[in-house]
Amino acid sequence: MADKADRDARGRVVAAATDGACSGNPGPGGWGALLRFEDGSVEEFGGSDPATTNNRMELQAALAVLERLKELPRHPDLRLRTDSKYLIDGLGSWMAGWKRKGWKTAAGKPVLNQDLWQALDRARLPDVPLAYVKGHSGDPDNDRVDQIAVAFSRGERPVLGASGSAPAAGASAPSALEEAPAPASLQRLLSRLELADRLAQGGYGLTAVELAQLVEQPLARLQDRDGPWRWRDWWVEPLEEGRRWRLQRAEAGSEQN
Missing domain, CATH: 3.30.420.10 (Ribonuclease H-like superfamily/Ribonuclease H)
Structure with missing residues (x-):
């Protein structure tokens, strides 16, 4: 049970x-x-x-x-x-x-x-x-x-x-x-941040499942979002009425309108 x-x-x-x-x-x-x-x-x-x-x-x-x-x-x-x-x-x-x-x-x-x-x-x-x-x-x-x-x-x-x-x-x-060189959680985070940078530079669109995998958030939480939101050093913007998402590097101290 x-x-x-x-x-x-x-x-x-x-x-x-x-x-x-x-x-x-x-x-x-x-x-x-x-x-x-x-x-x-x-x-x-x-x-x-x-x-x-x-x-x-x-x-x-x-x-x-x-x-x-x-x-x-x-x-x-x-x-x-x-x-x-x-x-x-x-x-x-x-x-x-x-x-x-x-x-x-x-x-x-x-x-x-x-x-x-x-x-x-x-x-x-x-x-x-x-x-x-x-x-x-x-x-x-x-x-x-x-x-x-x-x-x-x-x-x-x-x-x-x-x-x-x-x-x-x-x-x-x-x-x-x-003698692990770094905690596994830190290694995974660094890999995800590197990938996020590449995705932002290339302007790639992500499905909701792919984005949930990248940011390690529940899929249902992403599906409830209807506008841009910030994840670490990136803005996450909805495309195609929320069916796909795109990352954009945020400038230091910036806020998106």
Whole structure:
């Protein structure tokens, strides 16, 4: 009952991201994942494997998120964001052919990572499409899951965002890194501020879900706003009757009319 109450309080999942990492490829690997909820809360989890590949860690991360999402209410705009074209192409293009050929490639060889592909095929959710995001491009959620995956691949135990319920099977519980260069919360904030600057300079428009992810505010709160408002060093301006938003760098001491 308590778990259900926590889920209800957090609202729907509005964003999801995964990443995998491996040292040596093959070698020790790790994966990381996060979910964002309408109330602004974040759930992070991850795991490791002492002998694996980067591709297997990418698939394991996606599998863990999909299995977790089955238990949670999901926003209709939810996408599972990943920098793995291997994952996207496998689920979106290659799998149908593999299955027709009895899980063989066009060359007649057994499909690599077949166990994880078959598990992903069973776990996929029709309402949660995959979306590609370029790795190491300043995207805050991609950067964060990369940090989690790399830490696990190195045998470290990263500090993970609080979850409202038990993490996915195989995930590791939170525990502090002994010599972290900076608190995880500060690292995430710096990444978000850098991204905000790039968005403002480029004049890009953001959906309400993307803006909620950036400013870490509940989606419902953003949908209630009908005019410009200030977030840290930027003005947030509504476009298209509030369906999209744009950031504009605020001058020191300025107030918008």
